[in-house]
Amino acid sequence: MPIAIEFKSVSKTFHLNAEPALSDVSFQIKEGEFITVLGSSGSGKTTTLRMMNRLIEPDNGHIEFYSHDIRGIDAIQLRRQMGYVVQQIGLFPHLTVAENIATVPSLLKWDKRKILARTEELLHLVKLPPEDYLNRRPRELSGGQQQRVGVARALAADPAIMLLDEPFGAVDAITRLDLQAEIQKIHQQLDNKTFIFVTHDINEAFKLGDRVMIMDHGRICQFAPPREIIRSPQPGFVQKLIDTVNEQEALWGEFK
Known part of the structure; x- marks a missing residue:
């Protein structure tokens, strides 16, 4: 499958002397994948998403859309090739x-x-x-x-790509599960449509993603299929995430 989005050593800092929002980030997303981007607040996940449609421009590095540097594509034309869904919805x-x-x-x-x-x-x-x-x-x-x-x-x-930034964060838990099921069905029904879905919910990320990109402090900690991350989490932040899920499961088990 062709590469839909590629980041090449992309960095971004918003304020002088501040910690970088993104620090030398590189990755590829293939056409037709459902990618979830997981991280806590300030991890860089939304900045990464908003760079894809040029709502934020990088300080360094290159971003390509189907092998074309997005800086050479008119921003409006680029955005018309990318659907964008946010938590606040913004219906007129x-x-x-x-x-x-x-x-x-x-x-x-x-x-x-x-x-x-x-x-x-x-x-x-x-x-x-x-x-x-x-x-x-x-x-x-x-x-x-x-x-x-x-x-x-x-x-x-x-659009060729769907960008979804915490789209279900403002709805109740039951509705959220229903919407997760629907978004999976929609992706399956649309041939070669690439979905990139930002979330802070680990269960949502692992349920939806063909691959999960886990971010912390502007860097990618691990980018792999859910099963691989669960079996072989990277030491540090990713391991802590998996440990947290295991602790929650153990807690629920006490009530059974």
Whole structure:
């Protein structure tokens, strides 16, 4: 499979004399992978994601999108090839669900019939029947339903890559599990679509990721399939994460 995203010795510092947000980070993500990026607050995971669509520019190093240096790609054109979903969702409150999903296709001047067909297709994909949801406003939706619309909107123009930054962090635990299952199904149904999903939840990261990138203090501690990390965690931060999960499982076991 081709390489969708590659970082080559990328570094970023936001404030003079501050600890780098990213420090000499290098990795490759293949087309079609579901990558989860795991780390605590300040680990560099969101900075890494936002560099992919040029919302943040690196101080040093290079980032490539399908072997093209992203600095040579117009930022708007680049972002139209990358769907972007965040925790806050950001639906336009004065627009209907259909109008929200159609935002980018409308900017691209798609035919109205094509936009409607795409909108209905995506609502079916995220399990929101069009006949019930096309004309609703965001205020009429639950948090989980709003997040589903956010995913549909990000997919509307058929981007090559989906960037998801803590997308389920603001919903309750049961809804979060449902959304995790749905996002897995969506990825499986979309041929060669690359998903990059930032989270601070280790269970979510290991459940969803084909590979998990674990970050701490602006560096990658380990980047491997979940099974490999569990079997052979790197000493230090990764080992502590695995130990924490094992302790939680032992605690639950005491109540059985």
